[in-house]
Ligand SMILES: CCC/C=C/C(=O)SCCNC(=O)CCNC(=O)[C@H](O)C(C)(C)COP(=O)([O-])OP(=O)([O-])OC[C@H]1O[C@@H](n2cnc3c(N)ncnc32)[C@H](O)[C@@H]1OP(=O)([O-])[O-]
């Protein structure tokens with residue numbers, strides 16, 4: 001918990017902001033952490049790791065070479081795991097295995113290894129793949145060693161030629177019954193695995209997705225555990241060609257890699273066989289649903305939603321505190337320069353980002369709970385929930401990574417020039433956050449999966465079939481254009497339902513018209529796909545609003561917290577409704593006069609939330625070291641910290657750099 005203002009120094013501007021908090025901050029902290037015990041757990045973890053000098057970076061990573069940056073982050077990542085494995089104290093505090101996974105995925109884990117953790121894929125995808133796709137025997141064989149870090153894995157699916165189109169992957173795994181082995185091959189350059197995190201130099205194993213061939217028949221893509229490097233020497237295995245793909249926009253210490261196979265043999269037992277099997281003689285046993293092989297991606301998509309809002313939390317904490325400390329221009333001629341947070345346009349940049357964090361949190365929690373329910377039901381053999389979980393996880397992954405990516409960029413811009421400095425940490429937060437728009441399913445492609453589900457559900461509804469809960473509103477009656485509109489939070493959710501169901505109906509109809517004119521369904525789909533992605537986004541925005549309102553109204557909350565969350569929820573809805581007003585005006589879900597009322601209310605809400613903006617970001621309880629920013633520290637001591645950071649530049653070691661004598665001086669003195 002942030003210490004009481006009185007006992008800790010902060011600059012007068014922040015002291016003033018913190019004086020009158022209208023709500024219980026600890027309650028908000030607990031809500032976002034998942035309960036007081038979780039807050040406790042997180043704080044103990046932060047305390048334990050952050051006081052350890054091994055995690056300090058005396059030289060900012062930007063000044064290191066590519067190789068040294070990787071080595072430094074690998075050092076810290078390995079040290080982090082060793083601390084868990086060897087230290088009884090930390091095991092007692094946080095619990096052994098669960099702790100590692102949660103640490104890696106937490107804001108703390110992200111902050112400890114600043115620009116990408118080379119071991120992340122091991123914990124985030126390799127282990128979950130074995131758990132989710134392996135039989136009990138396979139879990140027993142691999143999990144212990146993998147948890148202990150004796151073997152390090154990654155998830156190798158994407159290829160140079162295909163990332164989105166999984167059915168087009170080229171890597172083959174051909175079963176040879178005579179030796180009971182699979183033979184792995186990369187038939188062309190485009191079959192090279194390309195992108196997996198940790199693959200370049202860190203991992204010695206991978207879950208590889210490859211086209212399975214048995215008895216000369218292709219059975220589609222399946223997961224295999226593949227040893228890539230010798231367990232002793234770390235040399236790549238004969239038949240395995242592996243390396244790093246080179247610098248990226250960000251996350252440069254993740255050693256994303258490439259991988260090719262040449263007649264590389266692995267034992268039959270290395271195919272993950274929880275859902276499909278290859279028997280000794282090569283007989284193929286089908287899974288209950290062939291998309292179960294995509295299960296790890298569903299899990300990670302849900303996890304990405306939580307990660308997205310945690311990144312946005314860091315950015316908006318930095319930008320809001322900075323906006324309270326920064327003074328610029330004049331609001332009233334001749335008066336002192338105001339805090340930039342007093343400008344309404346600045347509030348419009350930042351406060352909706354604060355609201356977004358709660359919106360994504362509540363929606364992600366719901367999708368996570370539904371995912372858990374699906375996992376339970378899969379054990380019983382039921383795949384009933386799979387389509388809904390697939391659509392929700394694709395949709396919320398797309399919405400949360402989009403909102404967080406653009407939200408972080410808005411926060412960076414809100415800090416003016418200083419937001420462009422590496423020491424603000426906003427560039428690094430941006431490059432990590434925006435990556436999620438592409439990985440784990442590129443967002444347009446994710447929207448199209450949601451649209452597919454919407455159109456299918458709409459058609460089923462038209463035939464009187466029952467719908468899953470998240471799309472049941474598609475059968476709702478269109479709004480009456482003449483009735484007076486209910487503009488309460490619930491009323492706005494109803495307006496969303498009506499607007500989105502009309503939009504889906506219109507575009508399902510448009511699709512049908514193309515088909516009726518004789519176009520093949522796939523071409524008709526492509527012709528409608530811009531509008532279909534818009535339907536998908538509107539549907540998931542509606543879902544997020546619905547979850548926000550539901551939680552704010554039904555959770556047990558103190559009056560102060562409910563009041564602030566209600567206003568944030570309202571701001572969130574009005575922000576998106578006014579940005580997309582055409583959607584609501586078009587089917588009469590709202591009238592122009594309603595939009596005008598909401599626009600007026602938006603200004604009132606910004607003014608009402610402004611006094612608590614700093615208190616809200618304080619309630620996110622992001623540790624200064626996790627923020628890692630000259631602009632965002634709790635004490636607000638921005639300018640001195642920026643100066644100190646500038647002094648770390650190697651160019652400032654000498655007054656006149658060597659490069660001056662080598663290049664500049666000869667030019668400047670050439671006429672002498
Ligand atoms: C930290 C992170 C680091 C990063 C790691 C990575 O990036 S790793 C790399 C991450 N890479 C990616 O994320 C790659 C992204 N690409 C993909 O996930 C797939 O290629 C695809 C989903 C786009 C299409 O797949 P396709 O061509 O095979 O399918 P289709 O479109 O023909 O639809 C057929 C039916 O299948 C259904 N269905 C589909 N998926 C699922 C599912 N998971 N579950 C359940 N169901 C699913 C679909 O709804 C449809 O149902 P319907 O309507 O017939 O009842």
Ligand SMILES: Cc1cc2nc3c(=O)[nH]c(=O)nc-3n(C[C@H](O)[C@H](O)[C@H](O)COP(=O)(O)OP(=O)(O)OC[C@H]3O[C@@H](n4cnc5c(N)ncnc54)[C@H](O)[C@@H]3O)c2cc1C
Pocket residue numbers: 121155156157158161162163164165194195196197251256435438439440441442443444445448
């Ligand atoms: C930082 C990072 C980490 C990654 N880590 C991993 C990893 O650990 N393991 C792994 O296997 N992969 C990893 N990936 C790969 C990632 O999953 C893919 O990049 C991603 O799935 C997108 O595939 P692609 O690159 O082939 O893009 P493409 O599919 O080629 O997309 C290019 C464009 O085409 C459009 N497009 C493609 N298909 C369609 C369609 N059907 N309809 C409409 N538009 C379409 C897309 O919207 C996009 O605009 C990582 C990628 C990044 C950036």
